[in-house]
Amino acid sequence: MFDKTTLLAYQNAEKIDEQCSDRAYNLAKHCMEIGLPAAEGINEFGISTFARTQMSPTFTCTETFLKCDRCEDVRNVSDYDVAFVGVPYDSGTSNRSGTRLGPEGIRRASIMFSPYNPDYGIDLNEKLKFCDCGDIYTLPASAEKSFAQITKGVGYIKSQGVIPMIMGGDHSISYPCLRGISPYVDGNIGVIQIDRHGDSMQSQMDEKMHGTEWFYSTTLPNVSAKNLVQIGMGGSWVKEWSKFSRDKGSTMISMEDIDRLGIDKVAEIALEIAWKDCKAVYLSLDIDVLDAAFCPGTGTPDFGGMLPRELLRLLRLVTKEGLCGMDIVEVSPPYDQSEITSLAAARCYINVLSNLVLNDKIK
Numbered sequence: 062m063f064d065k066t067t068l069l070a071y072q073n074a075e076k077i078d079e080q081c082s083d084r085a086y087n088l089a090k091h092c093m094e095i096g097l098p099a100a101e102g103i104n105e106f107g108i109s110t111f112a113r114t115q116m117s118p119t120f121t122c123t124e125t126f127l128k129c130d131r132c133e134d135v136r137n138v139s140d141y142d143v144a145f146v147g148v149p150y151d152s153g154t155s156n157r158s159g160t161r162l163g164p165e166g167i168r169r170a171s172i173m174f175s176p177y178n179p180d181y182g183i184d185l186n187e188k189l190k191f192c193d194c195g196d197i198y199t200l201p202a203s204a205e206k207s208f209a210q211i212t213k214g215v216g217y218i219k220s221q222g223v224i225p226m227i228m229g230g231d232h233s234i235s236y237p238c239l240r241g242i243s244p245y246v247d248g249n250i251g252v253i254q255i256d257r258h259g260d261s262m263q264s265q266m267d268e269k270m271h272g273t274e275w276f277y278s279t280t281l282p283n284v285s286a287k288n289l290v291q292i293g294m295g296g297s298w299v300k301e302w303s304k305f306s307r308d309k310g311s312t313m314i315s316m317e318d319i320d321r322l323g324i325d326k327v328a329e330i331a332l333e334i335a336w337k338d339c340k341a342v343y344l345s346l347d348i349d350v351l352d353a354a355f356c357p358g359t360g361t362p363d364f365g366g367m368l369p370r371e372l373l374r375l376l377r378l379v380t381k382e383g384l385c386g387m388d389i390v391e392v393s394p395p396y397d398q399s400e401i402t403s404l405a406a407a408r409c410y411i412n413v414l415s416n417l418v419l420n421d422k423i424k
């Protein structure tokens with residue numbers, strides 16, 4: 062009988078076992094302190110709400126948006142007015158995947174920009190205290206557990222009086238993000254969704270995928286479909302999305318409507334509907350609203366979407382009254398070319414933040 066203990070594989074494994082200290086245990090404990098313990102229902106030791114240090118999954122990222130401060134101990138997030146947070150989750154994608162690398166791609170592309178914004182006359186570094194909290198520790202095999210983590214992390218940022226700037230991830234994450242924000246807004250929340258697709262069916266592949274988030278978001282106690290404005294609709298479509306809009310009362314504005322009415326009028330309509338009887342408005346931008354020519358790096362590219370300057374103009378107009386939070390979703394770096402799509406997302410965050418500062422809507 063062959064003696065397997067003579068194999069190097071066996072002997073080296075034994076050596077490694079002998080090199081065991083309490084280092085990994087202490088590190089895991091530390092992560093669960095500075096990144097908060099995991100959401101309820103997650104029992105594996107070492108999983109924190111915010112991914113931290115060497116304990117992080119490989120798809121999380123330690124770079125920061127615009128090279129801003131990294132808020133490593135998230136318990137200090139209230140030192141800032143605005144916090145970026147990545148949600149590297151793409152298990153809700155029905156078509157092509159890769160948005161788990163979205164936060165990393167957007168952060169990397171943001172380095173190309175300066176915090177001085179000539180279109181708004183604002184230097185973000187001078188006018189705004191903002192940080193990057195890193196990424197939520199998502200669990201790719203479980204939507205329910207990932208959503209619990211996202212709700213806990215985004216909710217924590219909001220509970221500290223800080224505006225979350227969320228970097229997706231596929232569009233399914235908007236529901237757990239809003240679920241996190243919802244308890245900290247004392248009144249109704251309107252939603253401006255800029256997207257090529259309706260994303261409002263009850264079930265997609267028997268799960269809460271990225272075609273379903275507005276169905277679930279509008280079941281939150283202070284979020285009504287009547288305050289949901291869906292701008293840029295058209296292209297590849299699912300019948301249930303139109304039915305949801307008719308039954309529940311959301312307002313769909315198609316690309317054809319935009320051509321007919323113009324961006325300024327559309328923004329006016331959006332603000333009126335989203336703010337009606339509301340205390341706050343949330344903005345969700347699906348990057349696939351851009352024509353496919355300008356966003357190759359996305360899960361569901363579509364033809365006939367917005368031009369970049371139309372989108373920037375729309376953002377300037379619809380964010381001037383303030384936001385309780387914002388996400389940009391569906392950036393998928395593995396399908397991107399020359400970082401076009403990540404650059405678009407980074408530019409949109411910078412302009413929206415500049416606009417909030419310019420209109421005195423921080424805090």
Ligand SMILES: [Mn+2]
Nearest residue numbers: 232256260347
């Ligand atoms: Mn979408």
